[in-house]
Amino acid sequence: MDEIQKALDTKFEDLQTELQKAQENGASKDEVKELHTAIEKQGNALEEYIDSQREKTVKDYMGQFKEFVAANKSELEKIKQNKAGTIEFVPKTVGDITRGSGTQGAGTVPNVMMDNLGSFNLRNDADLLGLATISSTNSPALGYSELIPKEGGYEFVAEEGTKPQADFKWENRQVIPYKAAAYEILSEESVTDVARLESVAREYLAKKHDLFKVNEMYLGGGTGNDPTGATVAARTFVATGMTNHFATGTSNFMDVVNAIITDVYRTQAYTDEGHYMPNVVLINPIDFFKNLVGAKDGDGLPLYPQAGLFNEVRIGGVVIRPWISIPAGKIFVGDMTKMNIVNYVPFSIRIGWINDQFITNQFTMVGESRYYQYIKNLDLAAFVYDTIATVQAAITA
Numbered sequence: 001m002d003e004i005q006k007a008l009d010t011k012f013e014d015l016q017t018e019l020q021k022a023q024e025n026g027a028s029k030d031e032v033k034e035l036h037t038a039i040e041k042q043g044n045a046l047e048e049y050i051d052s053q054r055e056k057t058v059k060d061y062m063g064q065f066k067e068f069v070a071a072n073k074s075e076l077e078k079i080k081q082n083k084a085g086t087i088e089f090v091p092k093t094v095g096d097i098t099r100g101s102g103t104q105g106a107g108t109v110p111n112v113m114m115d116n117l118g119s120f121n122l123r124n125d126a127d128l129l130g131l132a133t134i135s136s137t138n139s140p141a142l143g144y145s146e147l148i149p150k151e152g153g154y155e156f157v158a159e160e161g162t163k164p165q166a167d168f169k170w171e172n173r174q175v176i177p178y179k180a181a182a183y184e185i186l187s188e189e190s191v192t193d194v195a196r197l198e199s200v201a202r203e204y205l206a207k208k209h210d211l212f213k214v215n216e217m218y219l220g221g222g223t224g225n226d227p228t229g230a231t232v233a234a235r236t237f238v239a240t241g242m243t244n245h246f247a248t249g250t251s252n253f254m255d256v257v258n259a260i261i262t263d264v265y266r267t268q269a270y271t272d273e274g275h276y277m278p279n280v281v282l283i284n285p286i287d288f289f290k291n292l293v294g295a296k297d298g299d300g301l302p303l304y305p306q307a308g309l310f311n312e313v314r315i316g317g318v319v320i321r322p323w324i325s326i327p328a329g330k331i332f333v334g335d336m337t338k339m340n341i342v343n344y345v346p347f348s349i350r351i352g353w354i355n356d357q358f359i360t361n362q363f364t365m366v367g368e369s370r371y372y373q374y375i376k377n378l379d380l381a382a383f384v385y386d387t388i389a390t391v392q393a394a395i396t397a
Contacts, residue, residue, distance in 0.1 A: 079352075117194065117196045120207060122207045123211060123324075124210075125211055125323075126214075128214050128217075128218070129213065129217060131280050131336035131339075132217060132337070132340065133338070134342075134343070135343070136342065136344075137372070141174065142174070142176075142344075142372050143172055143173060143175070144172075144175075145171065146173065146376055146377060146378050147169075148168060148169050148378070149271070150167045150168050150169055151165075152167055171377075176372070177345075177371060178216075178371060179368060179370045180212055180213060180368060180370075181366065181367065181369075182205060182367055183364055183365060183366040184201050184364070185357075185362055186365065187360075188361040189361060201365060202349055205349055205367035206347065206349070206367065208367075209369065210347075215325060216373070217229060217230065217373060218230050218282075219231055220373070227374070228374075230332070230375070230385075231326075231383070231385045233375050233380055234334065234383035234385035235381065235383065236385070237259070237386045237391045238263055239259070239391075239394035239395060244395070244396065244397040245395050245396075246395055246397065247397055251396040252291075253287075253388070254291075255395060256331065256388055256395070257320065257331075259391060259394075259395050260331070260333040260386070260391060261318065264278050264334070265278075267381040269378040270378075273378075276335040276379075276381065277317070278333050278382075279318060279319065279335060279336055279337065280319050280333070280336055281318060281319065282321060282322075282326050283320070283330070283331050283388070284323075284327060284330065285322035285323075286328050287328060287331075288311075288320075289322075292304050292307040292320065329389065330385065330387055330388070331385075332384070332385045333384045334384065335383070338379035339375055340375065340376075341372070342371060343369070344370045345369055345370040347367065347368070348369070350366045352364055
């Protein structure tokens with residue numbers, strides 16, 4: 001995050017905090033409305049700046065690719081003459097595709113005259129990936145050690161008394177890299193006749209890769225070649241000390257969120273272990289609308305104006321946001337800094353000929369990356385995945 005966005009974001013969070021305090025301290029309706037207006041204005045300013053930066057990033061990416069093609073024109077000709085070989089494009093960010101892949105409406109105009117390719121309207125879940133601890137390595141094997149206290153500890157000792165002994169142990173663990181890969185087959189005629197087809201095909205490989213990586217980080221099944229996602233590794237809510245705390249009919253969604261955060265915070269693998277601090281809450285978009293966007297105060301004003309503006313709510317360093325991949329009625333709360341993503345082989349796109357593609361005027365594009373994904377055994381308590389109604393029933397009489 002650059003300094004401009006950081007300043008805009010800080011001001012936006014300050015306004016949200018000011019609104020929350022005003023609501024808690026019984027501010028007048030006019031004062032609350034004034035804060036709502038300020039939040040909306042600041043939010044729009046931040047959103048416009050983020051959009052401008054995103055557009056700049058996309059343009060930079062396409063510029064990189066054009067320069068790559070120009071710089072490797074002779075290499076492409078050499079590969080074509082030799083009928084073998086590949087080149088690789090590494091950006092600093094199921095079926096063959098032919099001219100027949102495009103369709104047209106009524107009329108006799110050829111498909112190629114109707115084609116006007118834009119860009120895929122795919123989600124950008126990069127902010128969900130950024131919540132994890134991300135690093136890089138050039139090693140084909142990765143290991144880590146977990147420290148575990150054992151017996152003994154400090155005691156008060158009398159003069160000339162025997163001091164107590166303390167010890168600990170460690171356990172070494174190994175993880176393997178996972179490979180995320182897909183390919184496309186295109187015809188030379190299609191990329192020649194259909195404007196932007198090749199760049200769209202590359203964009204599709206890159207964007208689908210990023211979406212797949214985020215999806216596996218949270219929902220990976222943990223079997224076969226799949227990594228274990230945070231929701232699969234997560235435990236269910238434990239209500240110890242909070243059971244029936246609220247009188248019948250008095251608890252709400254935020255009580256559910258805070259109860260789970262408290263559960264994560266107070267759960268430890270061993271005595272004196274540092275507390276886990278959840279940084280994200282994920283729920284289904286319908287639950288987000290019901291519990292946050294549609295929540296009103298006594299004057300009929302939104303309790304969380306940022307929910308409708310930014311499609312997320314930030315409270316005490318925790319982001320509450322909708323995600324279509326979370327089923328309705330479910331809630332995920334986690335300290336995602338305990339999810340480790342270690343990039344090994346960066347995402348790349350390679351072009352080459354396979355089988356008889358040279359004589360059939362086709363070529364293949366492969367997109368792939370390799371990376372490690374793991375949660376340390378002692379950190380599994382940092383994630384809770386449960387049903388909203390189940391948690392609310394546990395804390396409500």
